[in-house]
Amino acid sequence: MISLSILDYSPIDEGATAGEALQQTTTLAQLAERLGYKRFWVAEHHQVFSVAGSSPEMLMMHLAGATKKIRIGSGGVMLPHYSAYKVAENFRLLEALHPGRIDLGIGRSRSYRLVNRALNESKGIPVSYEQQIADIQKYFTDDTETEHRFQQLRATPVSDTAPEMWVLGTGEGSVKVAAEAGAAYAYAHFAKPVKSSARLIQSYKEQFRASHLLDQPKTMVCVFAVVGETEERAEELAKAFDLWLLFVESDTPPPYYPSVETAKKRGFSASELERVERNRKRMLIGTPQQVKRQIEELVEAYQTDEVLIIPNVSSADSRMNGIRLLAEAFGLEG
Numbered sequence: 001m002i003s004l005s006i007l008d009y010s011p012i013d014e015g016a017t018a019g020e021a022l023q024q025t026t027t028l029a030q031l032a033e034r035l036g037y038k039r040f041w042v043a044e045h046h047q048v049f050s051v052a053g054s055s056p057e058m059l060m061m062h063l064a065g066a067t068k069k070i071r072i073g074s075g076g077v078m079l080p081h082y083s084a085y086k087v088a089e090n091f092r093l094l095e096a097l098h099p100g101r102i103d104l105g106i107g108r109s110r111s112y113r114l115v116n117r118a119l120n121e122s123k124g125i126p127v128s129y130e131q132q133i134a135d136i137q138k139y140f141t142d143d144t145e146t147e148h149r150f151q152q153l154r155a156t157p158v159s160d161t162a163p164e165m166w167v168l169g170t171g172e173g174s175v176k177v178a179a180e181a182g183a184a185y186a187y188a189h190f191a192k193p194v195k196s197s198a199r200l201i202q203s204y205k206e207q208f209r210a211s212h213l214l215d216q217p218k219t220m221v222c223v224f225a226v227v228g229e230t231e232e233r234a235e236e237l238a239k240a241f242d243l244w245l246l247f248v249e250s251d252t253p254p255p256y257y258p259s260v261e262t263a264k265k266r267g268f269s270a271s272e273l274e275r276v277e278r279n280r281k282r283m284l285i286g287t288p289q290q291v292k293r294q295i296e297e298l299v300e301a302y303q304t305d306e307v308l309i310i311p312n313v314s315s316a317d318s319r320m321n322g323i324r325l326l327a328e329a330f331g332l333e334g
Helices: 018-035 056-066 083-097 113-119 129-141 172-181 194-208 231-249 260-266 269-278 288-302 317-331
Strands: 003-009 039-042 071-074 104-105 164-169 183-189 217-227 283-286 306-310
Touching: 003 317, 018 039, 018 129, 018 317, 039 056, 039 104, 039 317, 056 071, 056 083, 071 164, 083 104, 083 129, 104 129, 104 194, 104 288, 129 164, 129 172, 164 172, 164 306, 172 183, 172 194, 172 231, 183 194, 183 269, 194 217, 194 288, 217 231, 217 288, 231 260, 260 306, 288 306, 288 317
Parallel strands: 003 039, 003 306, 039 071, 071 104, 104 164, 164 183, 183 217, 217 283, 217 306
Antiparallel strands: none
16 A cells, blocks of 8 residues: 655745745645645745745644644755754654654755855854764653763653654665664655665665664655646646746746746747756656556655655646545545
């Protein structure tokens, strides 16, 4: 049985505001819950003006309060920017309010150089990512016995349950960190869609060490998914997505997610078409049944049983329709 989950960036559609985008994320999370999706994660993006998701913890608090049973998580918190202790307390607070429903997805992207400087301006000697992961694990398990530089320090509030801890990544480094920490592992296929990457999940499983948080390896694969009622509609949505990715990669991206109509009118240059072709490898595109088959192929290739889709298409209605069509194709039950 394949479990489906969602990662939402809170895209700001052409003509919409950031506030409207965040309300659309709330509506999408509520629909995902009714449809039977397992998790709903939100992202951390800085200096990307076409998406409203900059602070996952804050948005998670709102979403957890607006839903009842779906797991709410971060995809992810960029840990090198922050104190592991503060991150642990943020997520323990979320867990105390919504026990058994909170996921901490962790990444180490450094974002733009200017963003990195601003987020780390007052820091002293940086702590390694590996150490930060170990710190989070200590704080989530209330461990005051193991030798540690803050041995007697506990993260509050203390509660009976802890958030699930996921390490996000695309290479051997993240695999090693996740496996040695006894954390779950999420492979970002949408960032690095190469066939050889399937071996990374196998490598994670082989290296996995049981921890107080997780006794068996747990994995998922994360993909962009463009779903339309017809192949023609899916292609229209994909072209708008193509344009958004080009915008994000440009020096002066507009502060919105382009509409299908804008993408049709604009077209692409020859050099842009080459980049579009590369980016298409990061997406699953088609009708519900076509995307279902593509997901099943990924599950088989990666030997996982959970897929997190990023339905980052133009218009809130299209995002809601896409996750509804896919839930019907998989026979999800809310």
